[in-house]
Structures are given as C-alpha cells and as structure tokens.
Amino acid sequence: xxxxxxxxxxxxxxxxxxxxxxxxxxxxxxxxxxxxxxxxxxxxxxxxxxxxxxxxxxxxxxxxxxxxxxxxxxxxxxxxxxxxxxxxxxxxxxxxxxxxxxxxxxxxxxxxxxxxxx
Amino acid sequence: xxxxxxxxxxxxxxxxxxxxxxxxxxxxxxxxxxxxxxxxxxxxxxxxxxxxxxxxxxxxxxxxxxxxxxxxxxxxxxxxxxxxxxxxxxxxxxxxxxxxxxxxxxx
Numbered sequence: 001x002x003x004x005x006x007x008x009x010x011x012x013x014x015x016x017x018x019x020x021x022x023x024x025x026x027x028x029x030x031x032x033x034x035x036x037x038x039x040x041x042x043x044x045x046x047x048x049x050x051x052x053x054x055x056x057x058x059x060x061x062x063x064x065x066x067x068x069x070x071x072x073x074x075x076x077x078x079x080x081x082x083x084x085x086x087x088x089x090x091x092x093x094x095x096x097x098x099x100x101x102x103x104x105x106x107x108x109x110x111x112x113x114x115x116x117x118x
Numbered sequence: 119x120x121x122x123x124x125x126x127x128x129x130x131x132x133x134x135x136x137x138x139x140x141x142x143x144x145x146x147x148x149x150x151x152x153x154x155x156x157x158x159x160x161x162x163x164x165x166x167x168x169x170x171x172x173x174x175x176x177x178x179x180x181x182x183x184x185x186x187x188x189x190x191x192x193x194x195x196x197x198x199x200x201x202x203x204x205x206x207x208x209x210x211x212x213x214x215x216x217x218x219x220x221x222x223x224x225x
Contacts, residue, residue: 004161043218044217045205047213047214047215047216061119061212061213062213097162100164100167101167103152103208104164104167104207104209105162105207106164106167
C-alpha cells in the first residue's frame with residue numbers, strides 16, 4: 001500500500017523558517033517525481049513544488065520561488081520542503097504527493113498543518 | 119497562469135441521482151485535466167486523468183468528458199460514499215492549477 005506521511009508542521013513566526021518532511025513507503029520512491037501541494041484555510045489547492053526522480057530538476061510557482069526548496073533523499077524514501085521567509089499567506093495544510101505522469105498526482109498524504117503567525 | 123473555474127461551489131443531491139460537475143479552463147489545455155475527490159479525514163484521491171481516463175480503482179459510475187476548455191465530471195447513480203469535495207486540475211503547463219472545488223452534499 002502506498003503511504004505518504006508528512007511531518008514537521010507547526011506554528012512559526014513570520015520571517016522564520018520551517019522544514020517539512022514526507023516519509024514514503026509502499027512503492028519505489030526513486031522512480032517517481034514528487035510534489036508538494038498546499039491548501040490554505042477555506043481555500044482551494046495550490047501546487048507548491050515538484051522534484052524530479054534524481055532531484056536534479058525542481059519546479060516552483062512564482063508565489064514560493066526563491067523562498068521554498070524541495071529536495072529528496074532516495075536512500076531514505078523521503079521528500080522535504082524547506083520553507084524560508086515565511087509569510088502569513090503561507091498558512092496552509094501542506095500535502096506530499098506522488099506524480100503518476102506529467103502533472104497528475106496519484107497518491108497524497110494526509111497533510112501537515114503550517115501556521116505562520118506572530 | 120491557467121485559471122480553472124468550477125462554477126458550482128455546492129451541489130446537493132440524493133443517493134441514486136446522477137450529477138455533473140463542470141470545470142472550465144481559461145485557455146485550451148487539450149485533455150490535460152484531472153479530477154480529485156476529498157472526503158473528510160481521508161487523503162485526496164485521483165479519480166480521472168487525461169480528461170476521461172479512470173484511475174485504477176475508480177468506480178465505473180464516474181466518468182469524465184471534455185477537451186480544450188470545458189470539462190465535466192459525471193457521477194451516475196450516486197452512492198453514499200460519493201459525497202465530498204471534488205477538484206479539477208490542469209497539468210497542461212506549469213504552474214499546475216486547480217479549480218476552487220465543488221462540494222457534493224447530501225440533499
């Protein structure tokens with residue numbers, strides 16, 4: 001069974017940093033592109049980042065480019081999201097997701113809650 | 119960015135009925151369209167990709183149609199477990215974008 005389990009969420013002050021982790025199991029992690037997607041309270045989904053199988057290629061929307069960094073450790077079947085210079089608008093539940101092909105995401109975690117507030 | 123519009127935020131229906139949820143893209147995205155379902159306490163689930171291809175495990179009462187800018191998710195003969203949130207997503211180009219969601223509620 002494919003499992004994605006996020007961790008590392010919490011309350012953080014504006015301007016500070018936080019790193020999310022996602023532990024993957026039930027599939028060959030190194031064979032898949034992976035992604036982070038977030039959902040702000042009462043809002044829709046927003047794609048945050050994608051990383052290639054080797055980690056050599058990363059993609060971000062403008063809203064987080066330069067502040068967020070996606071990375072992976074294939075030996076540990078783990079995905080990470082380093083979030084710097086956090087803003088109140090980054091408050092959201094962050095989901096780890098597996099890319100099936102192209103931009104389709106065929107497996108999702110339960111999410112990690114991040115609150116940016118002073 | 120490609121804007122995805124789900125015109126209905128809420129849709130109320132009864133078990134056994136058929137419903138359709140629409141999704142419109144701000145530009146042509148060919149058939150690079152996926153549908154996801156979310157139910158309380160559960161992870162998001164991919165239902166349909168490429169506009170009309172059912173993901174493994176998706177019941178056959180679900181179907182997707184459309185191409186270009188207009189897409190529809192249809193659920194025939196609603197089951198109690200079908201009530202929840204439905205989102206469309208375009209993956210024609212980055213940034214990948216989602217619709218605002220349609221909440222399918224029990225009437």
